[in-house]
Amino acid sequence: MTLEQQLIQKTYYKMFINEHENIDPARVLGEVFQEEAKKDVPDLSNIRFAQGEVYFHYKDYETAIFKWENIINELEPWAKKNIADAYFELGMAPTAEDIYTSIQSDNPTLNTEVALKLFALYIDRGKLDAAVSTIKKAILANPDYPNVTSRARAFFEEQQDWENAVELAVNEAKRTESLEWFDILCGYVKNGKTQVIAPSYFSHALALLFYRDKDKFEQLVTAFLDSCRQEDTYFSWLNEVNHLLLNLDLKREDHWKVLSALYKDAYLRLISGRYFIKEINGLLPDLLTNWLRLADHEHIVIAAAAVLSWNEMFPGSLSVSIVKESEELISKLEFESDELEECLTLFQSIIKWADTYDMGENNRVKWIVQQLLDFQTYHMLVTGLSGSGKSTFINTLLGEDLQDSPTSMAIMFKYADELEISEVTDASITPLAGFTDFQERMDRLRNASESIIEFCQPNGFLRQNSIAIMDTAGLKGGGHQDRDEILKNFHVADTILYVLDANTAFADKEQAALLQIQELVPDIPIHFLLSKLDTIADENDALRIYRETEAAIHSFLPDAKVFVSSIRYDRKQEQEDLQAFIKSIKNTRNMKDKRLAKLLFYIRMLLSGFLQKRIDVENQLVEAVRWNEDMHSKLNGAVNQLVDLVANKTETLAKSYREIKNTIEKEIADTVPKMLRECSGLIKENSDFTRIHLDLNDEMNHKLQQFLGEQMMPKYFRLLQDWIETSKIEFAQSQKFLNELAEGFNNMFGEERLTLSCDFKVLDDWRRDTERMTSGFRLEKVNILLRRTPSQLLLKSAGKLFGALAQNKAMLYNKFKAFVENEEYLDVAATVGQQFFQPFELFEKSLERDVSMFFKGPLAILNDTVEEVHSEIQTNRELLDQMNTNPEMFRDPLTLFEVRLRQFEWMTVAGKGLMKV
Known part of the structure; x- marks a missing residue:
């Protein structure tokens, strides 16, 4: 045992005992004292010091103090420290404190021991600020002294002094680079004890940990970002971590799986529509750059797509090298993911935003998306010019007279165990009482382009063929009216069956309408039904018209098939023929990809509609x-x-x-x-x-x-x-x-x-x-x-x-x-x-x-109405001012949804999916 250890433990006296261990130390030291006293120049200080230790252990503190007060050699500072210890044991803390604070020495061990005694004394007296100051000075002076940091940590945690506890952990982690201290710091972070501290305070420690242990680094960064996810410091932390990562030697080969997922979550959160672009445009470029640098195999394509989509919307915000690397990754890598799930997540995010900002119920597009997700049902849309015999054909197809007049709106005929009829609009989905109510609604809502009727019924033809028939109002044969009011429903279809009147088959109007359909939905196959051929008296003329029509169609659409329908035919036989014809044109190959493309179209339509709605709202307010x-x-x-x-x-x-x-x-x-x-x-x-x-x-x-x-x-x-x-x-x-x-x-x-x-x-x-x-x-x-x-x-x-x-x-x-x-x-x-x-x-x-x-009554009503109108003017002016003052409240979320949409489309390139309808 070293001399300092003996002094600390007050066992210096054992140096004088030697072979007399079985004899009372006080007696042995007394005899040694007598022998030394007989010398001409006696040196009694060391013996008195040892005697003081023995009396201290015997709890004879007064005698120990007397002995130590007469020490005049190099042991004098230690003697003073021991005197203070004795007074502390006697319950005379103020006296002990005065003696402790009066000790001056160059010995770091003694100074640390004095600090630890003072630390304990201050805690005992409830002088906690003094205790904190004393232990922090001790750590600063002699941090490697045994138990100094552990006692400090225990004290800080007991007092719930998390600021000093975190400071101790950070300082010791940086000083020692000990993983134990990093683990302690990580625990503080996970328990939310670091949220009030500026992120920059931890940067040096994180940088050291990166080169010390990358797994621990990932854990600690993740803990920091998770702890502030719901706090105002989230942006500050993202910014700090981004700057840190930009200056570190990140390698994708190090497999940053957790951090890669965390960056994906951060990216999706930032572009979710809850923040303005001005709040995130300074943060996203660095975040995307780092995400691409650390993205694992699961997220590399997603990160690259995010880079490209952001660069498209905000050109010049990302470095050329990052954009180029993203393009190479997209072109080289293949990507497998649940694209439909990703697309639905985007759709639901937009709907949630729309609900939050009172953008209407949007029930119509929600209903359409449900139809697109029904992969068990094939959608055949029946269309044609007004008067072409379309409604008559559908009655034949379904085996009952459901329509006795031209269709006034879109109707989806679907199979169900029981009759259920509903009217679907953006505002609501309204159940109709029955067939009579359906007919009344059709009569009342002529040209109701914003409505869709969902007509579910127990029908054998629909069930056997797993098909839904969609009927629309007759086309006009060109013009924007067709495009705006009727053709917008065509994207729901998997196949279009175009009904031609044999008397005017494939005239200019027909070709104009077909050109519009092809322009709008080029990937949806179109087939034809030739109706009213039985009205041609001469069979040779009828056969000629059929052949000429078929030839004209094939010159226009080579893969199209033509079916002939006539009321002269046996209804049952015609249904069987129709069933065979539908089976021949029913193509379910790659249906999921095609439906996905349609879903993307409706998402784009939804975003465009919101932008137009914002313009409409402003115009309406004006x-x-x-x-x-x-x-x-x-x-x-x-x-x-x-x-x-x-x-x-x-x-x-x-x-x-x-x-x-x-x-x-x-x-x-x-x-x-x-x-x-x-x-x-x-x-x-x-x-x-x-x-x-x-x-x-x-x-x-x-x-x-x-x-x-x-x-x-x-x-x-x-x-x-x-x-x-x-x-x-x-x-x-x-x-x-x-x-x-x-x-x-x-x-x-x-x-x-x-x-x-x-x-x-x-x-x-x-x-x-x-x-x-x-x-x-x-x-x-x-x-x-x-x-x-x-x-x-x-x-x-x-x-x-x-x-x-x-x-x-x-x-x-x-x-x-x-x-x-x-x-x-x-x-x-x-x-x-x-x-x-x-x-x-x-x-x-x-x-x-x-x-x-x-x-009196009329005058009061007029005055009240004047006030109401004035109030409406004020309210509308305030709304206009708000819209004009903060246009980003509406515009920014839609722009960010567009970024996500483009990101998804870039991902489909890597996944060999469809870019657009």
Whole structure:
């Protein structure tokens, strides 16, 4: 054992024991101390140091401290360290810490031991930051010291201090190039402990591992990329790994199987449509370059195809040498893969993207793909010019009259155990109730080019021949209408059977239609059925027409076969002949490859459709904004019209009401004074003039009550009813105007959006109120002759004074009569008029409100519609701004899908597959 090991383990004292091992060390050292003390120049430090160790082991820490405090030779630093150890054992950690930190030495072993003791002390006292700092300094100063790094690692892991744990693993891996430390680092990565650390921090360690152990390198890189797959650092890691690999001596012969698959996954993820091109275009070239350099046998063709497809879409982004190498690999290597599965994966990715970004249901193309995947069923498409006898032939073929009129849309007749009929559109797949519903749908949807009817039925001919018959609307014989509306269904077919009318066989229109079909689907074989030959009376003419038609067809399509159909033939026999004919033209060789080519066509069509849909959506939004702005202006105009109408009707009805009131008011004002003056006839010479004014006042009030209650109030009631009827006419005219207004707007909206119904209940309220207010009138007694005017006072006084004297009655009679006849009574007329109209004051004041209530509903609806249209304008403008601000949101995914499609097509070259339909 070396001296340093003895000092560390506190066994230095054994140097003095030798042959006295069985004797108490304290006694042996005591005797040695006595012998040394007898010398002239004794050296007692080493003995005291050894005695301190023995007392320490005996747990006599105070005595040990006393001994070590008197060490003055080269062992003094070790003695100080031991003193600190003793104080630590005594539970005096602060004192121990002070002594540890005061030790100064050039001995790395001593310094490391002091650091480890301090490390343990800090942990014990909970001073974790100090513990971290101390152990990291110890590692930096003496990393190879036994257990320093292992104790540090254990501490970091216990404290879940993953940053320092990872740092330790990386530093030790770089320093020692030990695979053990790389394995530890890999474990941290797999457990997600490195996600917050910049990728560049690990590059040096990865580069060292590459040359140390390539398998471990592949494992660690894979762990890094897997750990950040769902994190924001994924791009940073890909970028860092790409830069690292570009600077390493990668060789395909090293068989990077795991890394090759990982790069394939990364590539497919980047071009899946979830990222913008600007986010990945700086990353893809390096990724593709590295993928080609490390791709294993399984992925080399895929990587080369990816390079070529990316270079086609983004020329110049990849080095010429990489592109050239990819071309050579594609041309030399043969590639076997499940091409159909790859193609379906691409199709499903596009559909998933379309669903995410609300690009419609796309049920029609999904249905078509299902048909293409049904390899047990052969698809024969029957077509021909309108009126060629195509529907009649299909009825014969299926053995029943399924169509009694020309076909209006594409129909797929398929075998099934039970009758099932569905209409397939992009928006939905709608089951039809039965044959009657099917016929109604055919009649209702003439020229419905966006629909396909799937007609599944238990039919022996379809089952025996494993065939599906597709019928289309008749061709026009040229023009874009055929191409756009009918010919797009032709790609579903494995064979096309073209029906010719014997009366106009192979005319110019037929040849024009066939040229279009050949241009669109050059790889689908075309055969012919000559119909209506039985309409040719002369058999020789019929035979000549058949031969001429067959010759013309063969000059146009040498491999085409011709079949003759006629309603004169026995139906069963004709079916048998048809069955033999179909068997002769049914070609299932390389069906999977051909169906794959069709699937590629529909993927391209789908992508093109999305691009057009984006343009259509933008155009629709622009048109919607323009249209809504126009509607907004018109609606505001309608609101202003209605406001003016309300004001006009209010003024008209209020004016007519006031005219009635004024008429009654004038009649009362004119009649009352006259009526009161006529009351002079009630004065007689024998009247009791002492109370004549009282009796006469009562009689006048009685007459007024009769006049107002029995004459004027009924008249007022009749006039008010006439006014209400006039108002009803006015309101009806207004309602008619609003109905016409609503109809005009609804025609523009294309829906019943506005219903401008006024509240005619207002008229009922008016009738009820007027009936109630005119049902009776009670005049409050008016003081006509009992007021304190000078003339009245004089008459009343004279009556009381002279009324009892008979000779004075003639005079009083004349005076009273003259007074009654000459009085104006204007104030009385005003008073009774006020009483008469008092119940109607609230009614009159509420007229304006009532007219407004009548129009309240339409006005509210118009205002709400104005707000709705304004909101639609804002929404559409925001969508337009978003589309114009971020056009890549739509364009980029489609571009990347195009890259994948071209990659797949390049792969088919290596696999000897079909490049296009």
